[in-house]
Amino acid sequence: MLTLGVTIFIGVDSTWRSLQVYQNEAYKRDNQADIELIIKPTVLDRKKIAGIKHVKNFETSLKTEQKNLVVNAVQPNFKLNGFTITGGKAKLKGNNCVLDQSFAEQNKIKVGDQMTIAKQQYKVAGLATSSSYLYLTPDSTTVIPNHKEYGFVYITNERPVVNRILLQTNQVKQVKKELQSVFKQDIISLSSTKETLNDLAVSQKITQYQTIGSLFPVVFFMIVILMSFTTMYRLINRERQTIGTMRSLGLSDSQILLHYLSYSFLVSIVGTVLGVVLGWKLIPPYIWRFFNELFVFGDYKIILDFKQVLLVSILGILCTCLATVFVFKRLSREKPAELLRDKVDEGHQSRILISSKMQVLNKLIFRQISNGKLRAIMTVIGVAGSTGLLLSALGIRDTVNGVANTVYERNYLYDAKIYLNQSVQTNKKNTEFLMEYPVFLMSASHDKTSIVHILEDQSKLIRIYQPSGEAVNLKTDEILITEKTAKLYDVKVGDRMRFYDSKGNLINFKVTTIGQLNIGQGVYLTQESWKNLAQNFVPTSIISKNQNLADLESHATKVTKTEQQKKDFLKSMSSTLSMSLLLILAAGSLLIIVLYNLGVLNFSDRSRSLATLSVLGFKNQELKKILSTENIFLSIAGIIIGIPVGKMLHHKIFANAGMGDELDFTPLIALKSYFITIGFTIALIVLVTFLLNRKIRKIKMVEALKSVE
Structure with a gap:
C-alpha cells in the first residue's frame, strides 16, 4: 500500500514540475519579453516607449499572418523572443529565413530550400524551436496544433513599419497602464507573457496537474498512511504474547521496542524507495508522450524534487513507526503475566442495546x-x-x-466553418455568415484582448445556454459574454465594458446576459446589435450544415470540419x-x-x-x-x-x-x-x-x- 501511494504522489508531482522547469528554462534561453504590445501598423516614434518608466529594454518588429505561417519580421540584431537553432544557421540577412522545425519536418522542407513568404522568395537558412511558440494554433476554436498546416518563420524587417513592441520590465502592471495611455485606440492586443495563449496553455496544464497532485495523491497517501497505521497497530497487538515472553526473560522495554521499530523502519524504507523509483521512472514519461502531441518540446528531463521525496519518506516512516510506538506503550503498561494471556474484550453494552428490542x-x-x-x-x-x-x-x-x-453537438450545430479571404454572397440553405473581431476589451478592473462574435439575427447554427441550462435567444441590443470571460474581467449582468473600433472610436456597451460556453469565449451579439453600435458587418467566415461547399471553399483561407x-x-x-x-x-x-x-x-x-x-x-x-x-x-x-x-x-x-x-x-x-x-x-x-x-x-x-x- 505504501509503495502504491508513494508511486502516485511522486509520479504526478514529477510530471508538473518537469513541465514547469522546461517552460522556465525555455523562456530564459530565448530571452522571453515580459510584455507584448500589438498595435496598428505604423512608423513608430521610439521616444514614446523611451519615455515610459521602468522599461529595461524594448524591440519592435512586424508580425503578420499568412494562410499557414506566423511571419515575424525582426531586426537583424534582435534579442527578445528569440529562437533556438536545431538545424542550419541563424542567418537572417537578406532573403534568408529561419523556419519552424516542426512545420519543416511535416512539410519535408530542408535547410537550403526555397519558400515563398509575403510574395517573396526566401532561402531556409536554419530550423528552430521557440519558447514563444510552444503552443501554436491559428484560432481560438482550434485546440490542438497541426504542424503541417501552421507554423512560424523569422525574416528580417526591411521596412520602417512595425506593429509589435516587445518590452522587458519588472513593473508589468504599471508599464501596461502607461502603454494604454500612450497608444489608446491604436492597441490591438496588450498582454504580459503570462497572459498569452502560448503561456496559458502550458501554465494551465501545469496548474491542472498541480491541482491533481495536491488533491488526489494527498488523499490517496493519507488513506495509505491510515491503513499502514492500522496494520501495524494490529500486528503489534497480535505479538502481545511474544512481548510478554521477552519481558519475562529480562529484556527491557527499549530493547523490545527497538526490535519492532527495526521491522517498521525497514518496511517503510523499502516501500518508500520502491514507490519513488516507480513514480519517477514510469508515470512522467508515460504522460509526457501526450504532451508532445500538444506542445513543441526539445530535449527535456524528468525532475525529481528531493523535498517531496524527503516528505513522503518521513511520512512513510512516521506512519508505521509511530503506530509501533503507540501500541507498544499501551502494552508496556500490562504485566508480563497479563501479556501472556489473550486480551479479552471489555464487556460493556450501550444503552441502545439494553433498551432495544432487536x-x-x-x-x-x-x-x-x-x-x-x-x-x-x-x-x-x-x-x-x-x-x-x-x-x-x-x-x-x-x-x-x-x-x-x-x-x-449542442453549441456548434454547423458541420463546417469556412474562413474567408474576401467578401462573398451565398443563398445556400443552412448557411450563416459570422464575423469574429479581435478587440482590446476593457472593464472597470481588467483589460486584455478578447473576441467579439457577431452572429446572424436568430442564428440557428450557434446556440448558447445559460448556466441554468436555458437556451439564450439574443435579441436586438442584447449583448452576451461567456461565463469564463465574465470571471476574467470580473463583470456581471448590468456592468459596462468598452473597446476601440478600427476607426479609433470608443465603443461602450452594457452586458445584458451571461452564457455558458466551453470553447469560444468572448462577447456575442447579433448583426442588428452590431450595427446599432455604428459598426459595419464584415463576415470573416461562413458556417454551414451544407456538405456541398466547393464553390465557397475557393474563397477560403482554410476550412475546418466540426x-x-x-x-x-x-x-x-x-x-x-x-x-x-x-x-x-x-x-x-x-x-x-x-x-x-x-x-x-x-x-x-x-x-x-x-x-x-x-x-x-x-x-x-x-x-x-x-x-x-x-x-x-x-x-x-x-x-x-x-x-x-x-x-x-x-x-x-x-x-x-x-x-x-x-x-x-x-x-x-x-x-x-x-x-x-x-x-x-x-x-x-x-x-x-x-x-x-x-x-x-x-x-x-x-x-x-x-x-x-
Missing part, C-alpha cells in the same frame, strides 16, 4: 461494532476515501467527454485522459487493498469471539451473517460518505483547469460513473465477504478458546 444477531453485530470503534472508523474512512478517489477519477473522463459533446475539431479536442486532452486512467486503476487497486486488508484483520480479531459463539450453539450461517452484516454495514456507510467526497475532489480538480482563456471546463460526473463506483465497491465487498466466510469453517474452536499453555 434480535439477538443484530445485538451481537452492534456490540461487535461498539467494542471495535477504532476498527469501524478505519473501515468507514478507508472505504469513503477510496470510493471518493475512484468517483473523481471517473469524473475526469466524463468532464472531458462532456465538453466535447456539448460544444460540438467533426474533426471534436476529434482534435479529445486528442488534445489525451494526457488528461491518460492520467485519469492511471488514477482509476490506482483508486481501484487501493479500494481492493483497503477492503481485503480490513476484512482479513477484522476476521483475525474476531476469531476468538466467533469460536465462543460457535460453542454456544450458533450455526455457521449465523456466524457468517454476523461477520457479513458488520462488513457490509460499515462499507455502505463509507460509500455514502465517499460520494460527496468524490464530488468535492472532482470540482477542485477542474476549478483552475483549462487551455488558456479559451477553454472552460464544466465539471461533470455521469450517472454511469456513480453506478460503476458503487457497483465496483459493492462487488468487492461481496467478494471479500465470501472469502472471509469460507474461513469460518476452518476455525478450530478448542485452539481459539484455550488459554496459553
